[in-house]
Amino acid sequence: QVHLAQSGGGLVQPGGSLRVDCRASTVPNGDFEMGWYRQAPGKQRELVAALSHKNTDYADSVKGRFIISRGNFQGSVHLQMNNLQPNDTAVYYCAMKTLSATYWGQGTQVTVSS
Numbered sequence: 001q002v003h004l005a006q007s008g009g010g011l012v013q014p015g016g017s018l019r020v021d022c023r024a025s026t027v028p029n030g031d032f033e034m035g036w037y038r039q040a041p042g043k044q045r046e047l048v049a050a051l052s053h054k055n056t057d058y059a060d061s062v063k064g065r066f067i068i069s070r071g072n073f074q075g076s077v078h079l080q081m082n083n084l085q086p087n088d089t090a091v092y093y094c095a096m097k098t099l100s101a102t103y104w105g106q107g108t109q110v111t112v113s114s
Contacts, residue, residue, distance in 0.1 A: 002026055002103040004094045009108035017082045020108050022094030024075030033097045034077040036068065038090035045093065049079060084112045
């Protein structure tokens with residue numbers, strides 16, 4: 001069982017920046033992907049950015065503004081969010097996808113408002 005602990009996020013004005021961090025309790029054997037999803041009120045959860053040893057993917061809505069990166073620990077991942085806009089407001093979830101399971105973090109609120 002993998003536990004994902006999230007930190008960061010908060011309240012920021014439009015055009016501002018925030019960072020969210022995620023650290024896994026353990027790293028599984030074999031290939032795995034780590035990424036960030038978000039869910040706004042009344043909407044489905046959507047992919048924001050994902051990172052594996054082969055690929056880095058971003059949602060079109062965040063390309064050029066958000067940067068996903070791994071930390072020094074292989075099971076850690078960060079999301080730097082720049083030029084945030086009100087429609088970026090959502091609960092952001094860290095995820096780890098292995099060959100057999102998907103693990104989720106507890107969620108972190110990001111609110112963009114003036």
